[in-house]
Amino acid sequence: MKNPVMTASGTFGYGAEYSEFVDLNRLGAVVVKGISLTPREGNPPPRIHETPCGMLNSIGLQNVGLQNFLNEKLPFLRKYDTRVVVNILGSSPGEYEACASELDGMVDAIELNVSCPNVKEGDMLFSSDRNALMRLVSDVRKRLSKTTMIVKLTPSSPDIALDAKICEEEGADAVSMINTIPAMAIDIETGRPRLANVIGGLSGPAVKPIGVRMVWETYGKISIPIIGMGGIMTGEDAVEYLLAGASAVAVGTANFVDPRSTLNVLEGILDYMKRKGIDSINRLTGGMVWDHKDL
Amino acid sequence: MSRLFQAEVIENRALSETHNLLRLRSSGNIKTHTPGQFFLLKTSESYDPLLRRPFSILNRSEDTIEFLIRKKGKGTAFLCRTTRGDHIEVMGPLGRGFRESEADETPLILAGGLGIASVFSLLGRKAPEEHLFYGASTASELYLLDDIGKTANNLHLSTDDGTIGLKGTVVQDLNKFLNVSHVERPVVYACGPEGMTAPLKSVLSDKRIPGYFSLEERMACGIGACMGCTRKTSGGMKRVCLDGPVFSLEEL
Numbered sequence: 381m382k383n384p385v386m387t388a389s390g391t392f393g394y395g396a397e398y399s400e401f402v403d404l405n406r407l408g409a410v411v412v413k414g415i416s417l418t419p420r421e422g423n424p425p426p427r428i429h430e431t432p433c434g435m436l437n438s439i440g441l442q443n444v445g446l447q448n449f450l451n452e453k454l455p456f457l458r459k460y461d462t463r464v465v466v467n468i469l470g471s472s473p474g475e476y477e478a479c480a481s482e483l484d485g486m487v488d489a490i491e492l493n494v495s496c497p498n499v500k501e502g503d504m505l506f507s508s509d510r511n512a513l514m515r516l517v518s519d520v521r522k523r524l525s526k527t528t529m530i531v532k533l534t535p536s537s538p539d540i541a542l543d544a545k546i547c548e549e550e551g552a553d554a555v556s557m558i559n560t561i562p563a564m565a566i567d568i569e570t571g572r573p574r575l576a577n578v579i580g581g582l583s584g585p586a587v588k589p590i591g592v593r594m595v596w597e598t599y600g601k602i603s604i605p606i607i608g609m610g611g612i613m614t615g616e617d618a619v620e621y622l623l624a625g626a627s628a629v630a631v632g633t634a635n636f637v638d639p640r641s642t643l644n645v646l647e648g649i650l651d652y653m654k655r656k657g658i659d660s661i662n663r664l665t666g667g668m669v670w671d672h673k674d675l
Numbered sequence: 676m677s678r679l680f681q682a683e684v685i686e687n688r689a690l691s692e693t694h695n696l697l698r699l700r701s702s703g704n705i706k707t708h709t710p711g712q713f714f715l716l717k718t719s720e721s722y723d724p725l726l727r728r729p730f731s732i733l734n735r736s737e738d739t740i741e742f743l744i745r746k747k748g749k750g751t752a753f754l755c756r757t758t759r760g761d762h763i764e765v766m767g768p769l770g771r772g773f774r775e776s777e778a779d780e781t782p783l784i785l786a787g788g789l790g791i792a793s794v795f796s797l798l799g800r801k802a803p804e805e806h807l808f809y810g811a812s813t814a815s816e817l818y819l820l821d822d823i824g825k826t827a828n829n830l831h832l833s834t835d836d837g838t839i840g841l842k843g844t845v846v847q848d849l850n851k852f853l854n855v856s857h858v859e860r861p862v863v864y865a866c867g868p869e870g871m872t873a874p875l876k877s878v879l880s881d882k883r884i885p886g887y888f889s890l891e892e893r894m895a896c897g898i899g900a901c902m903g904c905t906r907k908t909s910g911g912m913k914r915v916c917l918d919g920p921v922f923s924l925e926e927l
Contacts, residue, residue: 393900397917400898401679413902421912428895428903433722435895442902442912585722613722636726636895637717639679639766 381408381463381628384661385618385646388609388632389414389467389491389532390439392642394453395460401639406646409463411630412453414493416468417475419445429565429574434584434611435633436563438577441469441493446479454486463488467532473516480523490527492520492552495534495559508537514546521551530607533557535590541598548602556607556630557598558591584633585611592624599625599666613641615648622649622664678768680704684761685739687754690818695744695755699763701735708735710796711772711866711889711921714742715897717764718750728754729894729916731793731866732768740765743792743818769897770920773864773887776801781858783808783884785875787845787867791818793889793920794866799826804859806831806852810845810867814838846874853882863887863924876924886924890915 386409392398395410404410422442429436444453449466457464464487470476476492483490494513517531531547533540535558544555560581565574591610598606608626611633612618618629634641649661658664682699689695715727728750733741746755757763773794776782782805784794791809798807810833811817817832817839824830832840833848841848845867853861863886865875872888879886892904892915899917906915908926913919 391896391901393896397896397898397900413900422902422905425904425906426893427905428893428901430724430726430893433725435725437895437901437903439902442905584725633725633895636897636901637722638764639896639898 382461383408383646384622384628384649385642386463386465386607386628386630387411387635387642388630389493390437391632391635394444394449395457396453398635398639402642404457404460404462407462407642408628409465409488410457410460411465411467411491412449412457413443414441414467414469415443415446415449415479416441416470417446417478419443419448424576426574426576427580429580431563431565431582431584432586434582434586435636436565436575436580436582437560438575438580440577446482450482450486465489465491465530467491467493469493473519476516476520477523480520483527484524485526487527489530489553490520490524491530491532491556492517493532493559495532495536510543510546513543514550517547517550517552528553530554530556532559534559535561535587535594535610540594541601544598544602544604544606548604552604554605554607554627555598555602556609558587558594558610561587561590583610585613587611588617588620592620595621595626596624596668612645613637615645615650615652618645618649619652619664622661623666623668625666625668627662627665676704676706678704679766680764681762682740682765684757684759684763686759687757689755690743691815693746694818695746696733696819697742697744697754697757699740699742699765701738701740703738705735705740705768708732708768708796709772711793711864712768712770713793713920714740714765714767715769715894716742716754718753724748724750724753726895727766727897729769729891729897731889731920733792733795735796743789743795745789766897770916771918773797773889773921776862777860780860780862781805783849783858783861783863785845785849785863785865785867785871786810787865787871788812788816790866790868790871790889792866794864795819795823797864798823802826803828805829806858808833808845808848808852810834810840810843810848812836844871844874846871846878849875850878853878853884865889872924872927876927879924887921888924888927889920890922890927891920892916
């Protein structure tokens, strides 16, 4: 990637929606909305609800499906000088594998969505079944011979660093974290949940401290790069993630607050580096300073 | 010309304790708009409230845009506190508005409560044939009557409590009118509370009149990317921010 700023899956559509506000050529990567083998309609509305310094979403992974993505969305993205990362999901390991096989060699990276809180089907709760995670990563790895594989991890996991280690062992090229945090809200006037799905994922500034913590806990336990995300609104927020151990960052909910956020974050990182006299992003990764003996 | 810009507050007038008329300077950023389109307004300088709020374009001129704001929560309270000279970051015009009427069609415009904000700029396009049916819970909730009086040739008012006009709903008012009057190729353009769609749909399908309704929904991105504002239609899940907010009643 030309720079460490990526978009967070689900917040940037398939790129075209934001191209009016953001010169996609300037992004490190565009990570598109999660794609499943066949189109998904998603959850019934209401799907979003704002909370203090954040929001809940239970979109339910509505997407156009793999074929439409290949035929219509991908050609548009290919016109730009940016990496294209496709987030993939499925209701069975077979679906992940089928998506991976078709996308191998067609895009710059695949991001495995194993951690979305908004899907109820089957046993797809990889956060509580490490064997399933292990098998999935390993099976998808076999289908991707030419393409970088990233696994997106959930903060719901009892040990995200261990999940990351498993992903590394099974052949992942990188991990990204954190996905949204399962959360809910209730309308006390009607007595009803704010989301039709009851539970959704919390994102935005409110989650940043949790994301930074998890990146730091994982860094040092694995050697593959970490893409940090969760509440990044500015370049300063991104630098926190980098210092905690991230090699790249993804900007998500911030796009709703200001559609130019991805570029604002990039410029913020560059301003910080200039101010501190740092000439390379690599010098920021894991650069947090602390004395072990104080713990 | 950009759809994302800082707009200066020219006037922020309280129409009542709960409703304000906000006029902003658009500084040539918007050359045109379709009635039914909306803007996303930033409602804080901080992260709370986080998301922008969508507001129908009440009216637009060469250099200004107007919104009707109902004070409901933190975001709208913020907007109602702004004063002349303040700047608000805005995004728009967004969405798909009402279609243009054909030469021989008669627009029947329906506004339920705050729905007047969405249909107001339709007025005057096909005077003298067009009709406006405007209803609210009570007389004091009928806003902008002076301005409406200047542009609406055929005005029908209704209130739930009968303090002015027909005692009943806008849809009942429309139904009554249609039962006694004949108009050339009527087309309905409506906006109002959610509860209005079903009775309106029923009246129109009964009389085989096409109608269009402007929906409201919570939004995050406002530009069709996040899928947060979708509604079920006959054509699948559609985004109120991009595929709408105006939909044909048949679809809903």
